Amino acid sequence: MSVTAENMSRIMESYGDMLYRICLIMLKNETDAEDAVQESFIAYMKKTPQFQSDEHEKAWLIRVATNKCRDIMRFRKRNEIVSDELLENYMSDEESTEVVETLMLLPEKIRIVMLLHYVEGYKVEEIAKIIGKTQSAVKMRLAKGRKLFEESYRKEYLNEN
Amino acid sequence: MKTDKIKSSVEQIGMSEQTKKEILDECMEYSDNPQEYESNRADYARPKRFSVALEIAACLVICGGVTGGYYALSYSTESPAADVVSESEISEASEEVDFAEAIVEGNESSFETDEWKIDFNEVFNNDFNVGYFDGEKAERYGIDESTKEEIRNVLKNSNITQKNIVSAGYDLHYPDKCYTLTFSDDEATFNIKLYEGYAYIEIDCQVGCQHNNGDVYFSPNEHHACVLSCDDIYLYDKIDKLCRLEGTSEESIISDNAIEPTTAFEETIAEPIKSESVIEPTTAVTENSERTEIYDRLNSLSYEPYTCDGLPEYELEAPDGTKYQFNFTDKWVWKNGREEAVLPNDLADSIRLEYIIYGEE
Numbered sequence: 001m002s003v004t005a006e007n008m009s010r011i012m013e014s015y016g017d018m019l020y021r022i023c024l025i026m027l028k029n030e031t032d033a034e035d036a037v038q039e040s041f042i043a044y045m046k047k048t049p050q051f052q053s054d055e056h057e058k059a060w061l062i063r064v065a066t067n068k069c070r071d072i073m074r075f076r077k078r079n080e081i082v083s084d085e086l087l088e089n090y091m092s093d094e095e096s097t098e099v100v101e102t103l104m105l106l107p108e109k110i111r112i113v114m115l116l117h118y119v120e121g122y123k124v125e126e127i128a129k130i131i132g133k134t135q136s137a138v139k140m141r142l143a144k145g146r147k148l149f150e151e152s153y154r155k156e157y158l159n160e161n
Numbered sequence: 162m163k164t165d166k167i168k169s170s171v172e173q174i175g176m177s178e179q180t181k182k183e184i185l186d187e188c189m190e191y192s193d194n195p196q197e198y199e200s201n202r203a204d205y206a207r208p209k210r211f212s213v214a215l216e217i218a219a220c221l222v223i224c225g226g227v228t229g230g231y232y233a234l235s236y237s238t239e240s241p242a243a244d245v246v247s248e249s250e251i252s253e254a255s256e257e258v259d260f261a262e263a264i265v266e267g268n269e270s271s272f273e274t275d276e277w278k279i280d281f282n283e284v285f286n287n288d289f290n291v292g293y294f295d296g297e298k299a300e301r302y303g304i305d306e307s308t309k310e311e312i313r314n315v316l317k318n319s320n321i322t323q324k325n326i327v328s329a330g331y332d333l334h335y336p337d338k339c340y341t342l343t344f345s346d347d348e349a350t351f352n353i354k355l356y357e358g359y360a361y362i363e364i365d366c367q368v369g370c371q372h373n374n375g376d377v378y379f380s381p382n383e384h385h386a387c388v389l390s391c392d393d394i395y396l397y398d399k400i401d402k403l404c405r406l407e408g409t410s411e412e413s414i415i416s417d418n419a420i421e422p423t424t425a426f427e428e429t430i431a432e433p434i435k436s437e438s439v440i441e442p443t444t445a446v447t448e449n450s451e452r453t454e455i456y457d458r459l460n461s462l463s464y465e466p467y468t469c470d471g472l473p474e475y476e477l478e479a480p481d482g483t484k485y486q487f488n489f490t491d492k493w494v495w496k497n498g499r500e501e502a503v504l505p506n507d508l509a510d511s512i513r514l515e516y517i518i519y520g521e522e
Binding site: 003004005008009012016017020021024025034037038041042045046087090091092095096097099100103114115118119121140141144147 | 166167168169170171172173174175176180181184185187188189191192195488491493503
């Protein structure tokens with residue numbers, strides 16, 4: 001069964017920006033992020049999965065997109081772009097830029113957990129299912145992420161040691 | 162606390178309408194046959210040709226029992242995402258088996274042709290990994306570009322042939338899907354910078370080969386991979402554990418004696434070094450003072466109320482009765498089960514070295 005243009009437009013409208021920001025923060029390169037989104041959509045078309053709910057569909061797409069990001073990181077041909085240059089087209093104020101830059105400094109496995117929790121509002125058990133880790137691993141990463149985020153932000157922008 | 166600002170900041174990021182349209186248009190080009198997309202887009206595809214070659218080579222080695230098999234350096238083509246996404250979602254490049262056939266034939270000269278060199282280079286355009294099996298999931302460590310370059314240069318200047326390549330191993334978790342390749346060369350060891358998983362944390366380790374007679378060096382014969390040195394004691398231990406898997410008891414004893422996580426092997430090893438020379442005896446006095454220092458440092462860490470429920474991997478009881486629990490993976494220490502602190506790397510290393518690697522007296 002092929003996917004209709006209407007269905008793909010709906011997916012793009014519902015999840016396009018969400019997937020793009022996850023991919024951009026993971027990959028730090030706009031072209032790579034667009035590729036990851038596109039490949040996630042292609043995966044959707046290939047599978048034409050049946051979902052129990054919109055949330056299920058969203059979680060599936062996040063899972064596929066984060067895996068695409070990892071594939072791209074693994075075999076990447078493009079360089080990461082320095083974060084302030086990358087973010088200048090998106091951020092409305094300096095503080096937002098600083099916050100996202102700090103987030104982008106975190107290790108990848110912590111970054112994705114922070115994104116899913118603080119941006120997409122997923123609970124620990126939901127994140128555990130999406131990224132295929134245990135709940136305690138997710139809790140651990142969140143705790144470490146909060147700590148690292150705060151330390152980095154203070155050090156970088158508040159000039160505290 | 163700026164975490165409350167993360168959502169509003171990140172949500173400012175989005176695609177332009179033009180970009181969305183372009184992506185949709187490209188997707189819809191493949192709406193009738195999305196599988197075509199893979200073949201038209203191989204940017205991140207894995208070099209299947211080499212993976213097939215390695216699979217066959219690995220089988221040959223395993224079946225033939227060529228080396229007795231300690232497997233530490235490995236080239237894996239498995240996607241890092243394999244633990245998250247289903248196998249079918251991992252793209253597969255088209256298969257080309259000519260190089261594989263060259264290996265099957267066992268014709269050494271075929272490795273010295275231009276074709277071999279091309280394939281050889283292909284390996285190093287991708288990650289060259291160290292794997293570790295931990296009960297359920299294999300962890301992977303990729304080698305950095307500069308090390309790959311270093312290895313390339315050594316190989317280029319040493320007329321390397323099939324004999325120098327120890328195609329050793331398979332993924333312990335997915336034996337049917339993973340392929341490994343171990344190199345050996347009498348003339349060099351490689352100081353390998355490992356990237357932990359996909360967080361890309363650099364860790365300096367040196368992986369070498371160990372002779373059955375106890376000498377530690379890269380040798381084309383009777384070699385066994387082992388960790389020569391590693392700054393991260395925990396990682397050292399993990400890779401060391403991998404090296405010991407499937408070894409005979411005799412070989413394990415040799416490893417016990419020869420592996421020493423110090424800087425003893427940080428310089429390039431041209432001559433075999435006897436294992437005895439790397440054993441640094443530790444005296445009771447040294448141990449006592451080191452352990453006192455460990456407890457002092459543990460006591461002086463900045464503890465906060467317990468907030469998360471990671472699993473302790475090791476426990477210690479200080480002379481004053483304080484109980485410490487450690488998670489070396491994520492570097493946490495818990496004090497009396499009520500407080501937690503970040504475990505500094507050097508302290509974690511000291512604990513592992515003092516209590517785990519050398520063991521309690």
